[in-house]
Amino acid sequence: MSLKGVELDMVANKKIVFFIMLIFSWLTMTVSYAAIKNPRTFSQAKKAAAIIYSNHRETFYCGCRYNKHKKVKWKSCGYKPRKNPKRASRIEWEHITPAAALGNTRQCWREPICKKKNGKKYKGRKCCEKVDPTFRAMESDLMNLVPAIGEVNGNRSDFSFTELGAIPHQYGRCQMVINFKQRKAQPPPSTRGFIARTYFYMHKTYGIPISKKQQTLFAVWDRQYPATSWEKERHEKIQALKKKSN
Numbered sequence: 001m002s003l004k005g006v007e008l009d010m011v012a013n014k015k016i017v018f019f020i021m022l023i024f025s026w027l028t029m030t031v032s033y034a035a036i037k038n039p040r041t042f043s044q045a046k047k048a049a050a051i052i053y054s055n056h057r058e059t060f061y062c063g064c065r066y067n068k069h070k071k072v073k074w075k076s077c078g079y080k081p082r083k084n085p086k087r088a089s090r091i092e093w094e095h096i097t098p099a100a101a102l103g104n105t106r107q108c109w110r111e112p113i114c115k116k117k118n119g120k121k122y123k124g125r126k127c128c129e130k131v132d133p134t135f136r137a138m139e140s141d142l143m144n145l146v147p148a149i150g151e152v153n154g155n156r157s158d159f160s161f162t163e164l165g166a167i168p169h170q171y172g173r174c175q176m177v178i179n180f181k182q183r184k185a186q187p188p189p190s191t192r193g194f195i196a197r198t199y200f201y202m203h204k205t206y207g208i209p210i211s212k213k214q215q216t217l218f219a220v221w222d223r224q225y226p227a228t229s230w231e232k233e234r235h236e237k238i239q240a241l242k243k244k245s246n
Helices: 003-037 042-052 099-103 125-131 133-139 150-156 189-206 212-224 229-245
Strands: 091-095 145-149 177-179 184-186
Touching: 042 091, 042 133, 042 145, 042 229, 091 150, 099 125, 099 133, 125 133, 133 189, 145 150, 150 177, 189 212, 189 229
Parallel strands: none
Antiparallel strands: 091 145, 177 184
């Protein structure tokens, strides 16, 4: 074969490789976009939430800015880690109505109905993610997800929200308060209406129970702290995604 023929073959091969890469990229983007439009797992929901918050990268409880790599900028809000600087350096996607509250209503959370490869039975979150479509829908519902500093998310755990009358001091200038002995969390005033409306949404949509005491408190928060412009924008973005998926 002549040198010119070899060169032509090389050019043709490069074109074929480029075309294959283009198709692969398109397929990957199509699958990713479908997952973002209609997240069916917590993993997919986190990716969709990151896009929703791409123009509002601010943590929910502490108001700290963070970048696209999920790294928290402590100086932007005066945050000081309580005990875990490593976890406090990144954001995590927090369930306002905690996963435990979602799972306690499901058989897979309470009873060992799942089985590992070795035959050992198990229950809880991993089991529900595996076998329960309703739990997966609740866990991946974008209305219940907000970006939180990892340390605060971990400390809040599944503690119920309340007003403790406590002065915030645990996380620098962040207004979040955690009472570990009482297993209670006092959220900053700026988040209380948002929290109340989210709990009511999860109650109405999935039947997640709310105690009478909390219903009374949340009703007060809902009236006292109306939706901000960002809360409204976020709601519209989520609803737009849901409409596109139908």
